[in-house]
Amino acid sequence: MMRKIFVMLSLLAAAVTHAAEQxxxxxxxxxxxxxxxxxxxxxxxxxxxxxxxxxxxxxxxxVPLARTPIYPTYGSELVxxxxxxxxxxxxxxxxxxxxxxTKVVAEPKATVTIVRMQDKVxxxxxxxxxxxxxxxxxxxxxxxxxxxEKRPITLNRFASAMLPIRRGDVWMxxxxxxxxxxxxxxxxxxxxxxxxxxxxNGVRNSQTEHAEVxxxxxxxxxxxxxxxxxxxxxxxxxxxxxxxxxxxDYHYLLAxxxxxxxxxxxxxxxxFVTPVLALTYSNEGKGGVSRTFxxxxxxxxxxxxxxxxxxxxNSWEGVYMNVEExxxxxxxxxxxxxxxxLFVMDDxxxxxxYQRTDDAALGDWxxxxxxxxxxxxxxxxxxxxxxxxxxxxxxxxxxNERSELYERHPDWIIxxxxxxxxxxxGGNQLVLDMGNPKVQDFVFGxxxxxxxxxxxxxxxxxxxxxxxxxHGSQTLSAANQSHLYIAYHAGLKKVLERIRAKYPDVVxxxxxxxxxxxxxxxxxxFDEWWxxxxxxxxxxxxxxWGTSHFFPAIGMASHVSASPNHQTMRRLxxxxxxxxxxTGRLGMEMQPCDMTDAERxxxxxxxADYKTIRPVVQMGDLYRLVSPYDDQHxxxxxxxxxxxDKAVFYWWKMANFVDDHLPRVCxxxxxxxxxxxxxxxxxxDKAPLFCEGRLYSGAxxxxxxxxxxxNHKTDIETNGWSSRVLYLxxx
Numbered sequence: 001m002m003r004k005i006f007v008m009l010s011l012l013a014a015a016v017t018h019a020a021e022q023x024x025x026x027x028x029x030x031x032x033x034x035x036x037x038x039x040x041x042x043x044x045x046x047x048x049x050x051x052x053x054x055x056x057x058x059x060x061x062x063v064p065l066a067r068t069p070i071y072p073t074y075g076s077e078l079v080x081x082x083x084x085x086x087x088x089x090x091x092x093x094x095x096x097x098x099x100x101x102t103k104v105v106a107e108p109k110a111t112v113t114i115v116r117m118q119d120k121v122x123x124x125x126x127x128x129x130x131x132x133x134x135x136x137x138x139x140x141x142x143x144x145x146x147x148x149e150k151r152p153i154t155l156n157r158f159a160s161a162m163l164p165i166r167r168g169d170v171w172m173x174x175x176x177x178x179x180x181x182x183x184x185x186x187x188x189x190x191x192x193x194x195x196x197x198x199x200x201n202g203v204r205n206s207q208t209e210h211a212e213v214x215x216x217x218x219x220x221x222x223x224x225x226x227x228x229x230x231x232x233x234x235x236x237x238x239x240x241x242x243x244x245x246x247x248x249d250y251h252y253l254l255a256x257x258x259x260x261x262x263x264x265x266x267x268x269x270x271x272f273v274t275p276v277l278a279l280t281y282s283n284e285g286k287g288g289v290s291r292t293f294x295x296x297x298x299x300x301x302x303x304x305x306x307x308x309x310x311x312x313x314n315s316w317e318g319v320y321m322n323v324e325e326x327x328x329x330x331x332x333x334x335x336x337x338x339x340x341x342l343f344v345m346d347d348x349x350x351x352x353x354y355q356r357t358d359d360a361a362l363g364d365w366x367x368x369x370x371x372x373x374x375x376x377x378x379x380x381x382x383x384x385x386x387x388x389x390x391x392x393x394x395x396x397x398x399x400n401e402r403s404e405l406y407e408r409h410p411d412w413i414i415x416x417x418x419x420x421x422x423x424x425x426g427g428n429q430l431v432l433d434m435g436n437p438k439v440q441d442f443v444f445g446x447x448x449x450x451x452x453x454x455x456x457x458x459x460x461x462x463x464x465x466x467x468x469x470x471h472g473s474q475t476l477s478a479a480n481q482s483h484l485y486i487a488y489h490a491g492l493k494k495v496l497e498r499i500r501a502k503y504p505d506v507v508x509x510x511x512x513x514x515x516x517x518x519x520x521x522x523x524x525x526f527d528e529w530w531x532x533x534x535x536x537x538x539x540x541x542x543x544x545w546g547t548s549h550f551f552p553a554i555g556m557a558s559h560v561s562a563s564p565n566h567q568t569m570r571r572l573x574x575x576x577x578x579x580x581x582x583t584g585r586l587g588m589e590m591q592p593c594d595m596t597d598a599e600r601x602x603x604x605x606x607x608a609d610y611k612t613i614r615p616v617v618q619m620g621d622l623y624r625l626v627s628p629y630d631d632q633h634x635x636x637x638x639x640x641x642x643x644x645d646k647a648v649f650y651w652w653k654m655a656n657f658v659d660d661h662l663p664r665v666c667x668x669x670x671x672x673x674x675x676x677x678x679x680x681x682x683x684x685d686k687a688p689l690f691c692e693g694r695l696y697s698g699a700x701x702x703x704x705x706x707x708x709x710x711n712h713k714t715d716i717e718t719n720g721w722s723s724r725v726l727y728l729x730x731x
Contacts, residue, residue: 026045033050039099044098045117048063070115071083084145088153096121098118110133127146129143133296136292138280147270154264165251166217177515193245201238202238202485203468203512212520215231216286231253261471278293291621294621314587321347360428363405394460412438414488424469430466431466496525538570554585559587572721576721616641620641625637664705664706674698686713690707706726
């Protein structure tokens with residue numbers, strides 16, 4: 001009898017053990033998306049699924065995506081590019097991570113799932129973390145690496161995440177550019193081999209490439225249909241996104257900090273946290289991905305993401321460095337008369353021993369009384385008299401060889417040891433070492449001193465016009481010089497956190513030689529970004545089109561500039577320039593006193609029109625309709641409120657040819673059952689459009705669209721460059 005009981009207990013224990021060892025499903029879920037993992041004790045966790053949210057039956061029965069672990073390591077069944085490569089304290093280079101447990105943490109509007117792994121031999125712990133939002137379809141993933149070995153280990157590779165994507169007719173959307181030509185759209189099918197998107201600038205990371213990509217799973221990318229994955233690395237520094245494709249059924253995306261010349265020595269007891277990789281999935285094509293990232297950005301990332309932005313005039317293209325007190329006063333008065341709300345004094349206002357008439361005096365952040373006899377105080381008095389807000393430009397991470405700051409602190413700059421100085425802009429600009437705590441205090445002090453002394457300052461334009469050109473930190477030890485890039489951006493983050501903790505209400509723009517700092521790593525500390533130093537309206541359509549794939553209109557600083565444009569020398573009518581700038585945060589970048597009376601009258605009317613549509617543009621859902629990259633000689637997009645009761649439609653002619661035949665544009669995002677009344681804004685034609693004041697169903701506007709004359713019938717010279725802005729209101 002006792003023997004039978006023992007056998008039965010043994011069988012029961014074996015069954016329990018077997019059940020405990022069965023793979024378990026970990027589901028990370030947003031309202032409409034699931035990311036599913038398979039975990040089992042002492043095994044490597046694997047991906048099961050990423051896509052539309054699953055029900056319980058499908059969740060239980062889905063087959064794992066691939067045999068590849070969620071975080072492949074070097075030396076452990078190495079087949080693919082590793083996400084993690086470690087040199088252990090004893091010199092060994094193989095790492096083999098196995099699952100230990102899962103932890104779930106509730107946040108106010110998200111759930112964080114932590115999948116914990118540990119090496120089978122060495123006391124190294126790796127946590128793969130997922131934050132799933134409860135009200136927007138974004139999953140943030142990042143990795144934490146902890147060292148419990150007796151001595152430091154070296155992280156040679158430390159990606160934020162790896163994601164397998166099933167092969168088929170998969171296309172990749174990415175962005176490249178240069179100064180004055182940022183965020184240019186590139187789309188291509190994925191084929192065998194490697195695709196690498198990489199930045200090594202050191203300071204700025206979005207001028208040549210962007211750390212955001214999309215994958216269209218059903219062929220050539222479409223705006224409003226098709227399964228699409230969006231991924232954005234949220235980091236301010238050097239990065240590498242790599243897609244690997246060879247003899248398996250999957251493409252493999254690796255994303256994280258670029259490890260080149262950045263091996264990290266992780267001390268005993270230290271934790272290394274990678275940047276976040278933000279992921280989404282949509283059945284509504286690229287547009288669905290964009291709208292999700294825009295909502296997430298406004299709600300959770302941008303400062304003041306749910307407050308409409310002021311219309312501003314920036315002084316740069318109006319006077320460049322020739323800042324003078326009387327000129328600033330006149331610009332404020334002229335802009336206020338147009339309906340403007342904020343004036344920003346750009347570069348050229350500071351300097352003591354060295355005057356900022358060229359590239360000198362960076363770091364000497366005192367008002368140059370030779371240019372501004374009354375100092376900042378007088379300008380603030382002028383702004384108050386004109387009833388306009390006041391903002392100011394700074395570049396606090398930089399200095400010049402010709403500056404008092406450099407003379408006092410030559411040890412604060414980044415430059416290779418025992419080598420001549422390597423200067424950037426103007427031949428003598430230098431980068432301060434943000435890894436140095438003293439530099440961090442100084443940079444914080446630049447903002448703190450301004451806002452403490454002049455609390456009326458409402459806006460700061462933060463610029464960064466140089467890359468790291470000579471690798472060397474006078475703060476880091478000789479053994480840790482490879483930490484320079486990582487330490488720089490960790491220090492920058494500390495400073496920005498201090499600024500936002502003390503000054504949460506000040507509006508700040510991220511600028512870096514134009515669009516060099518448009519990323520979701522920097523933007524949580526800023527309200528907006530400068531798309532490009534190129535303000536030519538025609539080229540801005542291309543750049544803002546690319547930028548809009550991941551970044552919302554509320555933060556897209558888009559300015560009307562002079563004609564001919566200062567960068568391209570192109571002549572465009574003022575209506576066209578306004579109609580482009582009104583798709584983002586509207587501003588002006590010119591000298592108002594140089595405008596004609598007719599231009600001033602139009603600008604006043606256009607600014608008033610923008611104030612009417614500003615909430616729709618800055619808070620609405622974006623629908624890109626006809627791409628400028630499709631060479632149809634037009635471009636068109638629209639914004640629609642969440643309630644679908646208001647919309648703003650934009651149309652631009654992109655080229656002028658004899659015997660040209662332009663396509664009719666169908667709208668998107670409207671309620672097909674509702675009726676919409678059409679009203680043209682910024683109108684210059686002598687006669688109204690046929691559709692003016694008429695009612696159309698949402699179904700008609702989306703299935704048929706509206707026709708427009710190819711050219712304006714007006715006495716104003718347009719040179720064939722026509723554009724339209726329509727305001728739709730539901731009745």
